[in-house]
Every structure is written in structure tokens, then in C-alpha cells.
Amino acid sequence: MHARLTTLALACAMTAPALASAAGGPLKIGILTDMSGVYAGVGGKGSVIAAEMAAADFGGKVLGRPIQIVFADHQNKADIGVGKAREWFDTQGVAMINDLTNSGVGIAVQRLGTEKKRVTINNGAGSTALTNKECGPYGVHYAYDTYALAKGTATALMKQGQGSWFFLQADYAFGQSLQNDAANIVTAMGGKVLGTVKHPLSTTDFSSYLLQAQNSGARVVGLANAGGDFVNAVKQAKEFGLKQTLVGLLVFDTDVKALGLATAQGMKFTTAYSWELNPEMEAFGKKFFAKAGFMPNMTQAGVYSSTMHYLNSVKAAGTDEADAVMKKMRAMPINDFFAKKGVIRADGRMVHDMYLVEVIKPSESKGPWDQLKLVATISGDTAFKPLSASECPLIKK
DSSP states (O other), rough: OOHHHHHHHHHHHTHHHHHHHHOOOOOEEEEEOOOOSSSTTTHHHHHHHHHHHHHHTTEEEEETEEEEEEEEOTTTOOHHHHHHHHOOOOOEEEEEEEEOOOOHHHHHHHHHHHHTTEEESSSSSSGGGGGGGTOOOOEOOOOHHHHHHHHHHHHHHHHTTTTTEEEEEEHHHHHHHHHHHHHHHHTTTEEEEEEEEEOOOTSOHHHHHHHHHHHOOOOEEEEEEEEHHHHHHHHHHHHHHHSEEEESSOOOOHHHHHOOOHTTTTTTTEEEEOOTTTTTHHHHHHHHHHHHHSSSOHHHHHHHHHHHHHHHHHHHHHHHHHHHHHHHHSSSBBBBOOOSEEEEEETSSSEEEEEEEEOOOOOGGOSSOOOOOEEEEEEEHHHSOGGGGOOEEEETO
């Protein structure tokens, strides 16, 4: 008798999310991000605000259910991120997890999403592994990836004749992916990689790494890191008196703000979004600024856009069941301020245009967030690795 009761209790627990759905309980979206560490400015509270804006702009409800945004700090640790995601999926009825700034966390949570049949959307993570060997049927890589970032920036520098490179690389999945993608482009275009040095995440002293870069004799020092690590590396390179061309392979508007135009002027980088690029992006930027007190970067803009696309797909599917929602997400094009004719491929990559930009001079700036000018638009088909080259096991060769 006790065994039968236990079995019944377990069955009820397992169907709790479905019962909540049938009863009109909230549709929960989780923002799993870095709230306090080196990537807090990349995602952080800005990603939470972006998701809340999307929920409000959608109307606050979907299929008659209120939309609820929950969030947590993964502390840039995959075990903490997976633990929170598992708790959300198993006991809190969270239907989708977004942001996932940090590739190690993003890969681990996407694996869990495959196991649990829940949608995960990576915006802040950059590793191309997410749509290659680590791809999953419920995983979407939305805003950018290391291939697109490297393709735009490294190609532009190589065309200027800057053919010898040295890399400073964050020592984990994202840094490895970004360095590899940039190095492959450099060598494919006839350039040379003269060396690479790895640094720990959240390091505070780049002096030894910068000395190695200087001694390499390379014309370009490529920074395969992001967030606070990128900002600190650039500041210390200026203090160090580094003479080589310093290139950020992943740069956010918020990083430029942290550096200041006097330090960052002339730097070129590739981005998926900036409020300065067109009127639609500007309108979103100003609306976000009114809520947050700062302009959004491409991760935060991507969180808004992807959350809205997810909600539209839930509405179109008539359910939050992951297979049905993913079918709609892939079938429905994305046409908003973030992307035009954006499409989610079978490997989970959302393909859209990217932009090569340059940091303007202080004398050219007309306001505190007037920082960039457009150099070139890179079509999505050119920016992202072609599907034919994907190693995703979901793709039929």
C-alpha cells in the first residue's frame, strides 16, 4: 500500500508542470546569467530587464497564462548553473531558460535542456560548439557566436595587410573557440599566428601576457576574451605602452563605455546590435535606457528579441510543449529591430546580419552613448558558418 502511494505521489510530482499549465498557472522564463562577476555587464540585470520588457510588450500573458520572469546568478560556474537549471525544470515549472552568458554554463545547460526536453536560448555565450558537436533539439544560439565575430573583425584587419597575430585567450571554452575561429581565418587568408597565451577568467594582472605579446613581434594582438577581462586587458595595454594594433574579438557597447572614447577610439569590432545603427535599434535602445539607465548591448537586445520570438511561437503552437514550440520557432522568420528575415536553422543557429563598427573619436561624439559608426554590414549567410560545415549530429549529411 505504501509503495502504491509513493508511486502515485511521484507520478503527481512528475506531472506538476503540466497540471499547472492546464490550470492556467504562469509560463515561467528563467534568465540564468552572471549577476556579479566579470560578465555582469554583458548580461546581468540588463538581460533580466530585457526579458521583463519582452513579457510586458507581449501583453503580460500567453495562452491565458501570466508570463513570469525568474532569474539567478550562475557565478560563471557550470555546476552552479546546471544545479539552478535542474531545480527550475524539475520543481519550478520553468519552460525556457535564456541568456546563459558564459559558454561553459551555456553548453552544460543546453545538454540539460536536451535531457529534460526544455527550450534553452544562448545569447551571451559565444562558443560555436553550441551548434556543432554540442547541439541539441531544444537549443538555440541567437545573438552571435565566435565564428561570426572572428569572421568580421579578422577579415577586415587582414584586408588592411595586418597579417601577423598574437592572441590573449580566456582559458575556457569560449576563449578557445574565439581564438581558433580567428586563427583559422588569419591563416586561410595567408597570415601567420605567432603565438597564443591563455589567462584565467577574471584575472586582474595582464602584464606578463602583454609582455609576451609585445615580444612576439606580431602586428596584431587579438583579445579572445570578454567583459571585465577585455576592459582590463585594454586598459593595461595602454598603460603598458603596447605599440601593436589591439583588436577586441568580442566587444560590447558597455565595454566601450567602460573604457571611454579616448582609450577605445579607432578600435574596430563586429557586433549584432548597437542602438546607433538604424532607427529601429535606436528606438529599442531608448526604451531600454528608460528602464535600465544604460543602453543595451547585443546580448541584452538578443534576450528581448528571442524572448519575444519564443512567446510568439508558444502562442502559434497553442502550447508550451517544447517540440511544438521549437517547430514554430524554426518555421517563423524573425523580423524585428534585432533581425530581418532571421531564421533558426536545424542546428539551432539563428542566422542574421552582423555589423563591423568602429569606435569614434571623442571629438565626434554627440552624447554620452554616441560611440560607434558603421563600417560594413555583413550578411548572415556570410557571417555565420554554413550549415554544410556544421558538425551538429542533428544534421543529415
